[in-house]
Amino acid sequence: MSTAAAPVLDPDVVIEVEGLSKSFGGHRVVDNLTMRVRRGQIYGFLGPNGSGKTTTIRMLCGLLTPDAGRGTCLGMDILTESRTIREHVGYMTQRFSLYQDLSVRENLEFVARLYGVPQPEAAASAALQRLGLEGRGKQLAGALSGGWKQRLALGACILPGPDLLLLDEPTAGVDPQARREFWEQIHDLAAEGLTVLVSTHYMDEAERCHEIAYIAYGKLLAQGTVQSVIAAAGLTTVTVEVKGEAGQEAGRIARDLARDLSQRAGVDMVAPFGTALHISGRDGAALEAALAPFRSDERLAFRADAPTLEDVFIDLMRRSKDELR
């Protein structure tokens, strides 16, 4: 951090953090994290479980104090102005954290009052209507199903009219239909100018974000649009399909091939998809050399492919793990 620049006071930058670190009991959970999120963006925060997503989000809204680093959220310092930041940020926790023994309406009114929303009852009614929860106002929040809880939690977050939403794995354990509706709502909100940082470990949700960041073992490994992240990884991917054999036999051939290939230099990743293999390598020429001996086998059909985001993330994770060793 010797060349730490002055904070960029670009009004279009909503989150700007640099060198954030946090340890728990000597274990580095977030390590030197730097990122920037622009206004109106849906920013996906991806990473496996335990990679430090929740910890990072908590540091952004002042719930945890970073051990090192600095940054701003909505132009306010995350270290000194977290109290003011809270008034403008809606934080949806990973675990449902509204009051289970309060009704849906009572929860919404409570939030409205804490944020000083004028006419909290009216605001709660409006939120109920917007969420499609009109009929459930009197129901206890604890009695709602997972999907409805998630809807209510999001509704409570946006009720006070925040400028930034921090959503921590909002779609975990929610059915596909509810997930789709949720993402539609997020896009509507972003279109209205709200900035959304959403953490997830579902790969398909990355495609719904304007930009993504990938974090593993507390380190930010890639950042940018999905396309740019895939391109930057520089992976070459080839798909091999086993043809003309019975299912069981094809599976055996694919498995043997996978075992053989994964030993070879130039092959960094082999992932089975039914009777097909997804083979990736960082060095295209080396990968080609490794595959060359199998090209003549007429039971196998080779096809040049594009790496998926999943391939890229798994590769990134392995590389950072190797570096840690």
Next chain:
Amino acid sequence: MSARAARGGFLTRVGAMIVKEFIQLRRDRVTFATMIMIPLLQLILFGYAINTTPRNLPTAVFTHENNEVSRAILAALRNTAFFAFVREVKSAEDAEHMIRSGEVLFFVEIPAGFERSLRRGETPQLLVAADATDPVGSANALAALAGVVNSALVRERFVDAPGSAAFEIVQHRRYNPAGTSQLNIVPGLLGTILTMTMLIFTALSVTREIERGTMESLLSMPIHPVEIMLGKITPYVLVGILQALLIMGAGMILFGVPLEGSAILLAVATLLFIVVNLSIGYTFSTLAQNQLQAVQMSFMFFLPSILLSGFMFPFSGMPLWAQWIGEGLPLTHYLRMVRGILLKGSGFSDLTTDAGALVVLMLVAMAIAVARFRQTLD
């Protein structure tokens, strides 16, 4: 940055917190029922069952003469309900035997010439032998004896005035001539019950939010620790008032506890005491890691409160170090105040020291609570 113009103030947020706590309290039927049942149950248990002044203790009488004075004395003793005259005996040996065998606990002997000596002002002796194996029971009965006999003799105009040493076992007990333990126990219970319920329910309040995960949301919203504390304490002030009214009402109706002093003073003292205990409970809540620890801390505080406050044992009879600990406990000061107001008719000027001590304890507890309240999840 936000378009939101009107931002709520301190009172709005505290109000929101109070409303929320009230709703949760109302939904938690078991807790609510406990808060109402504990005072009643304790009052009835202590008031009736655990009675340090047992009644109808079997007593033998040996009267050497049958006249107005001896009849008056026996009638007065019977009226206290401490003594149940099992048998009239004809000799002192018979009486001794009955005590030794456990047939009676007391033996009252009115000696020959008692009346004549009394009228001459010769301070005759009224003999009472007691089985003191149960010191508590006999001591109370014995203590009551002198007062009862004396007032009976005054009433019957055998003796001129109360307090004049007409016969030998004269004692002068003010405030509670019959030694009714409820009169002392009801104010004591008022204090202990308030201590217990107020402590435990607030001690749980913050740890419960942490355990249920709601603290994370609450902390991410714009509310200050002081506002959270006030919002959590206030509903319980009302619960405490309800409990106090219940105990006082039952104490007056069931046990005839008097209110010699000012009701307003009693209300103010009780309110102060409730807030002190809530503040201490809330402090525990900010110190404990989980609900179990919070309950344990409350009990660690509750036990000395019962033992060293003067509720169980007379305060001045304790060793000095125990008295020092006792002075640090709110219950000690409250007991002095409430016993004074109820039984002695003490006024504000008599109670300033204890009221001051309670205010200091409250401020200390609140300061610790606000300082210790974790505003982050670190």
